[in-house]
Amino acid sequence: MLNxxxxxCIPTYNGADYLQExxxxxxxQSFRDFEVIISDxxxxxxxxxxVQAFKxxxxxxxxxxxxxxxxxxxxxxxxxxxxxGKYIKFLFQDDVMEKECxxxxxxxxxxxxxxxxxxxxxxxxxxxxxxxxVTKEWFDKYGDLQKGYTPSDGVxxxxxxxxxxxxxxxxxxxxxxxxxxxxxxxxxxxxxxxFNEELKQILDYEYWYRILKKHPIAIINEPLIxxxxxxxxxxxxxxxxxxxxxxxxxxxxxxxxxxxxHPKIRKHLYLKHHPFPQFKKRVLNKIKRMLT
Numbered sequence: 134m135l136n137x138x139x140x141x142c143i144p145t146y147n148g149a150d151y152l153q154e155x156x157x158x159x160x161x162q163s164f165r166d167f168e169v170i171i172s173d174x175x176x177x178x179x180x181x182x183x184v185q186a187f188k189x190x191x192x193x194x195x196x197x198x199x200x201x202x203x204x205x206x207x208x209x210x211x212x213x214x215x216x217x218g219k220y221i222k223f224l225f226q227d228d229v230m231e232k233e234c235x236x237x238x239x240x241x242x243x244x245x246x247x248x249x250x251x252x253x254x255x256x257x258x259x260x261x262x263x264x265x266x267v268t269k270e271w272f273d274k275y276g277d278l279q280k281g282y283t284p285s286d287g288v289x290x291x292x293x294x295x296x297x298x299x300x301x302x303x304x305x306x307x308x309x310x311x312x313x314x315x316x317x318x319x320x321x322x323x324x325x326x327x328f329n330e331e332l333k334q335i336l337d338y339e340y341w342y343r344i345l346k347k348h349p350i351a352i353i354n355e356p357l358i359x360x361x362x363x364x365x366x367x368x369x370x371x372x373x374x375x376x377x378x379x380x381x382x383x384x385x386x387x388x389x390x391x392x393x394x395h396p397k398i399r400k401h402l403y404l405k406h407h408p409f410p411q412f413k414k415r416v417l418n419k420i421k422r423m424l425t
Contacts, residue, residue, distance in 0.1 A: 138166040139235055140218030144208040146174040148226030149183060151361060155226055156187045164235035168194040172212035174202045206330035213327060220316050228313040229359040238316040241288065241351050249348025250317035250341065252310040253357035260363040268362060275305045284354040291350045296393040307338035309350060314358045317344060334378040339385060
């Protein structure tokens, strides 16, 4: 298969606990015109044995690449550098695709040539090792990322007009979905580049918004992905670390999206990130200290 329609990208790192279920969900896809690109970040468990066995028993192309660990973004990008497909479909090692996932996503892309990315709703696999109170709080905020949007013929169409909304900066800030929920055109890489490797927590939706700035995004109003919640997933790990992503996110919005945003958001970003207001504030504080 020289030019598959879809490249399924799986970034792996010590994923043996749940990886087999993800791999099995590839094998049962009704849509068969795909290749699988696995980029491993120096796993020390049975991950590589599992993907090697998967490769040997698969009737579709499976390619395994080794990446030198340099953050999650670097591993995601390493998988993208090896694709041959027209469309890119991420599947994370702890998530699962429904049988019709590829078929329905490709159909939307093929019938809407102006769309840059298609996503879907997700259902959830909740492991016993997650905190029930934390999980409930998470569901209240992030269980439905498109709450309040009305689909047309089973699909939401998001345009860059969403940047003008006053609620754009409110939770959930990710209004598209996690990487496993999306499929996008390979040509997007030439337009917006690769994932920002400086980011750790928000690099997915920062990338989706780069796409949305240039192309509408479609979201299928049906769960085509099972998103797993467990103790060791990146979101839970990052919650317990000092992650500076949200400060960087505001700087990115100020630098690259300023004219597209709601006036109240522009004012907030201007006062916080433009050098003149900051300089003026420092001078006034210095004068105040001198007078006290």
